Amino acid sequence: MVENNINIQNPVLSIRNLSIAYDEKKFAVKxxxxxxxxxxxxxxxGPSGCGKSTLLRAINRMHxxxxxxxxxxxxxxxxxxxxxxxxxxxxxxxGMVFQRPNPFPTMSxxxxxxxxxxxxxxxxxxxxxxxxVEKSLNDVTLWDExxxxxxxxxxxxxxxxxxxxxxxxxxxxxxxxxxxDEPTSxxxxxxxxxxxxxxxxxxxxxxxxxxxxxxxxxxxxxxNSMFMYLGELIEYGKTEAMFTNPKNPKTEEYxxxxxx
Amino acid sequence: xxxxxxxxxxxxxxxxxILLIFxxxxxxxxxxxxxxxxxxxxxxxxxxxWNPTTGRESYGALPFIIGTLITSLLALLICFPLSFSTSxxxxxxxxxxxxxSVLGTIVDLLAxxxxxxxxxxxxxTLRPVIIALGLSDQGFGIFTSSIILAIMIIPYATSLSNExxxxxxxxxxxxxxxLGATRFEVIFNVIIPNARSGIVAxxxxxxxxxxxETMAVTMLIGNANIIPDGLFSTGNTMASLIANQFxxxxxxxxxxxxxxxxxxxxxxxxxxxxxxxIIRKFS
Amino acid sequence: xxxxxDIAYIDTFHRRKVRNTIFKIIVIVLSVITTSPIILILxxxxxEGVGQINLDFFTQLAPDTxxxxxxxxxxxxxxxGIVNGITGxxxxxxxxxxxxxxxxxxxxxxxxxxxSKRYTNLIRNIADIMQxxxxxxxxxxxxIWIVxxxxxxxxxxxGSVALAIMMLPLIIRSTEETMKxxxxxxxxxxxxxxxxxxxxxxxxxxxxxxxxxMTGILLAVSRIIGETAPLLLTTxxxxxxxxxxxxxxxxxxxxxxxxxxxxxxxDLIWSSSLFLMGFVLILNLISxxxxxxxxxx
Ligand SMILES: Nc1ncnc2c1ncn2[C@@H]1O[C@H](COP(=O)(O)OP(=O)(O)O)[C@@H](O)[C@H]1O
Ligand SMILES: [Mg+2]
Numbered sequence: 001m002v003e004n005n006i007n008i009q010n011p012v013l014s015i016r017n018l019s020i021a022y023d024e025k026k027f028a029v030k031x032x033x034x035x036x037x038x039x040x041x042x043x044x045x046g047p048s049g050c051g052k053s054t055l056l057r058a059i060n061r062m063h064x065x066x067x068x069x070x071x072x073x074x075x076x077x078x079x080x081x082x083x084x085x086x087x088x089x090x091x092x093x094x095g096m097v098f099q100r101p102n103p104f105p106t107m108s109x110x111x112x113x114x115x116x117x118x119x120x121x122x123x124x125x126x127x128x129x130x131x132x133v134e135k136s137l138n139d140v141t142l143w144d145e146x147x148x149x150x151x152x153x154x155x156x157x158x159x160x161x162x163x164x165x166x167x168x169x170x171x172x173x174x175x176x177x178x179x180x181d182e183p184t185s186x187x188x189x190x191x192x193x194x195x196x197x198x199x200x201x202x203x204x205x206x207x208x209x210x211x212x213x214x215x216x217x218x219x220x221x222x223x224n225s226m227f228m229y230l231g232e233l234i235e236y237g238k239t240e241a242m243f244t245n246p247k248n249p250k251t252e253e254y255x256x257x258x259x260x
Numbered sequence: 261x262x263x264x265x266x267x268x269x270x271x272x273x274x275x276x277x278i279l280l281i282f283x284x285x286x287x288x289x290x291x292x293x294x295x296x297x298x299x300x301x302x303x304x305x306x307x308x309x310w311n312p313t314t315g316r317e318s319y320g321a322l323p324f325i326i327g328t329l330i331t332s333l334l335a336l337l338i339c340f341p342l343s344f345s346t347s348x349x350x351x352x353x354x355x356x357x358x359x360x361s362v363l364g365t366i367v368d369l370l371a372x373x374x375x376x377x378x379x380x381x382x383x384x385t386l387r388p389v390i391i392a393l394g395l396s397d398q399g400f401g402i403f404t405s406s407i408i409l410a411i412m413i414i415p416y417a418t419s420l421s422n423e424x425x426x427x428x429x430x431x432x433x434x435x436x437x438x439l440g441a442t443r444f445e446v447i448f449n450v451i452i453p454n455a456r457s458g459i460v461a462x463x464x465x466x467x468x469x470x471x472x473e474t475m476a477v478t479m480l481i482g483n484a485n486i487i488p489d490g491l492f493s494t495g496n497t498m499a500s501l502i503a504n505q506f507x508x509x510x511x512x513x514x515x516x517x518x519x520x521x522x523x524x525x526x527x528x529x530x531x532x533x534x535x536x537x538i539i540r541k542f543s
Numbered sequence: 544x545x546x547x548x549d550i551a552y553i554d555t556f557h558r559r560k561v562r563n564t565i566f567k568i569i570v571i572v573l574s575v576i577t578t579s580p581i582i583l584i585l586x587x588x589x590x591e592g593v594g595q596i597n598l599d600f601f602t603q604l605a606p607d608t609x610x611x612x613x614x615x616x617x618x619x620x621x622x623x624g625i626v627n628g629i630t631g632x633x634x635x636x637x638x639x640x641x642x643x644x645x646x647x648x649x650x651x652x653x654x655x656x657x658x659s660k661r662y663t664n665l666i667r668n669i670a671d672i673m674q675x676x677x678x679x680x681x682x683x684x685x686x687i688w689i690v691x692x693x694x695x696x697x698x699x700x701x702g703s704v705a706l707a708i709m710m711l712p713l714i715i716r717s718t719e720e721t722m723k724x725x726x727x728x729x730x731x732x733x734x735x736x737x738x739x740x741x742x743x744x745x746x747x748x749x750x751x752x753x754x755x756x757m758t759g760i761l762l763a764v765s766r767i768i769g770e771t772a773p774l775l776l777t778t779x780x781x782x783x784x785x786x787x788x789x790x791x792x793x794x795x796x797x798x799x800x801x802x803x804x805x806x807x808x809x810d811l812i813w814s815s816s817l818f819l820m821g822f823v824l825i826l827n828l829i830s831x832x833x834x835x836x837x838x839x840x
Binding site for chain 1: 429432433434435436437438439440441442445446449450454
């Protein structure tokens with residue numbers, strides 16, 4: 001039984017009857033239905049192994065890299081089925097940031113920011129490139145820290161800087177939606193605070209879906225929250241309402257630290 | 261306590277044996293090569309004249325050094341597209357699937373075929389094809405040998421670069437895919453740049469194998485003691501010359517053959533050390 | 544700015560997908576081509592070789608050229624077998640193993656016990672370089688050390704010394720790798736009971752890494768068993784069965800080489816090659832089995 005206490009007009013994403021299995025018998029995501037609000041931060045919470053990453057990775061069709069994974073159901077982006085789009089095109093509209101910072105080690109900071117363009121074979125002139133790099137790095141408040149070492153390898157940066165570089169790499173491509181899978185779990189508290197601040201700032205321009213198993217993070221920065229358990233979406237609502245007054249007993253147990 | 265000490269000394273002594281074997285090999289090869297280097301000096305290496313006829317004796321290693329390098333490098337060139345595609349098949353396109361493990365096993369089988377069997381197959385199956393294609397009259401020569409060498413080194417090059425390609429972190433590949441890259445773009449912009457030095461090392465080590473291969477080359481290269489003048493020319497490699505002429509050799513000729521063995525030893529040692537060094541730095 | 548590039552970007556979709564597909568097809572085609580030599584070689588050996596294999600093949604000495612010629616002229620099958628080659632190969636492998644296995648295992652244990660000191664790294668590097676030495680060069684070594692100075696003539700000993708040096712680095716490195724997988728706790732348990740060091744090695748470490756050591760040894764043997772070049776320079780070959788270490792000895796690959804060089808005996812090369820190949824394959828299969836079995840446990 002899903003507690004759905006949220007009413008979203010004009011959603012960016014509509015997830016319908018989504019089920020995902022790594023092998024035929026065991027579904028990691030079971031029949032999830034949800035609408036994702038535009039220019040908001042939606043947090044996906046739940047204990048480890050409950051299917052958060054699996055759900056997130058379905059949104060930009062990451063699972064198709066692994067032929068054995070079965071996906072059923074439908075996801076709409078602005079009303080259009082993502083399965084009718086080219087993956088290349090879809091992934092440009094829906095960017096992704098991973099748990100461990102993963103800048104390309106063979107590329108400079110500069111090249112990492114415009115990696116999306118390079119990978120997609122899009123020719124830019126120098127002014128355009130410089131513009132994009134400066135703007136994207138500014139957006140993640142990294143510009144002042146790295147503007148003198150743009151042509152050094154990105155892997156020399158600290159973990160938090162690397163993660164912000166990865167966010168910049170995603171922003172550079174000007175996506176509509178940004179998916180983040182526990183982006184701060186490998187960072188120290190100060191770097192985490194910076195990234196959280198950044199995300200709140202970014203929601204003005206982007207829609208953000210954030211997987212986290214850190215409840216207080218969800219409480220601090222998200223507008224809406226999903227609670228998943230054993231592959232099911234148990235409860236979905238406004239973050240504030242859900243944290244103060246959870247409807248489902250499982251959600252309450254989780255939020256009060258009984259498990260997770 | 262005492263037995264512990266003894267055991268430690270025994271193990272140390274055995275490790276010393278390895279050192280002694282190695283030093284002894286260098287020493288014996290150098291000793292055996294001494295007469296010819298005394299006679300010709302370094303001219304032995306740059307002279308192209310090999311003539312064992314008594315009275316007109318003259319020994320120069322250049323044709324064989326060149327023959328060895330050309331056949332091996334050509335083999336590497338032929339091997340590369342085949343083995344690298346196989347690596348991409350096994351370690352990327354069909355990674356962890358059944359068909360990839362079958363292909364891997366088949367390629368491994370190539371490493372189990374004795375050199376002399378490759379030689380027979382080259383002689384009876386490949387050579388007629390070369391003749392039928394009109395590439396050379398007898399079908400012997402650099403090209404024929406290089407094809408066989410290429411096949412022989414495929415398993416070494418493939419299994420090493422498989423490991424290297426698998427070591428490229430999934431996170432990086434996924435990062436690229438999440439930016440909209442196609443597999444082609446991921447291979448050329450992420451996998452190859454990240455694995456480059458390891459891949460180079462795999463092929464250096466495969467080259468090291470090709471340099472020392474003996475029997476198959478002996479049976480196919482035509483054993484002409486000349487500097488090859490083309491792709492389809494006959495020639496001789498250092499290893500095949502030794503195999504051919506060692507039997508009846510003595511005196512200065514024996515020393516010349518040992519000297520060529522020493523050179524071959526040095527070349528392969530350097531090539532292998534380089535390959536291993538790069539691999540170690542890579543991982 | 545981003546919108547400007549959008550148009551050009553969408554235009555390239557199709558081209559990029561086509562390029563991606565073409566590349567995949569090339570990879571598949573080249574991979575299939577890579578498998579063709581093994582299939583061609585194996586089928587050639589089986590088609591040409593099976594006919595010659597019978598009981599005589601395993602029990603009779605190799606024919607001499609006259610026997611082969613007269614059989615050929617009267618249109619009969621070439622008589623004889625390769626028993627002197629088989630016994631020779633077994634004898635050489637046995638001798639080489641007797642030399643290489645104890646030295647290799649002890650050196651491997653030494654490397655394992657002494658981590659990465661300067662001296663152990665030197666030994667490791669030497670083992671690495673030794674692994675790359677061409678077998679023909681080891682033939683020269685066998686010739687200089689044994690043929691010229693000890694047996695004063697071609698001999699089984701000379702050949703097995705060359706083969707043993709080939710086996711050594713493989714056994715050393717596989718021993719070290721296997722030892723690393725023995726749980727520390729097992730050794731400590733032994734040491735805590737006051738068991739002497741050499742007994743821990745003999746009774747604990749070697750038995751618990753037995754399958755790993757076995758695999759290393761089998762792979763080393765399968766590598767030397769088809770070697771021809773070093774034997775040409777050391778054991779020479781023999782028309783009779785020989786089990787004396789200071790006498791010339793035949794071996795299957797040497798017989799193949801003789802048959803190949805004698806127009807009358809050409810018919811025998813395929814069966815002998817098939818036998819040799821089968822031998823190597825079986826050794827490989829057994830070691831793969833052991834590895835698979837170990838990984839399961
Ligand atoms: N690559 C995979 N292959 C098989 N099972 C997987 C794989 N990835 C995740 N799973 C399983 O799917 C379930 C959900 O995993 P995941 O989505 O990673 O959870 P979360 O991100 O919430 O911790 C878990 O039971 C996990 O074991
Ligand atoms: Mg996860």
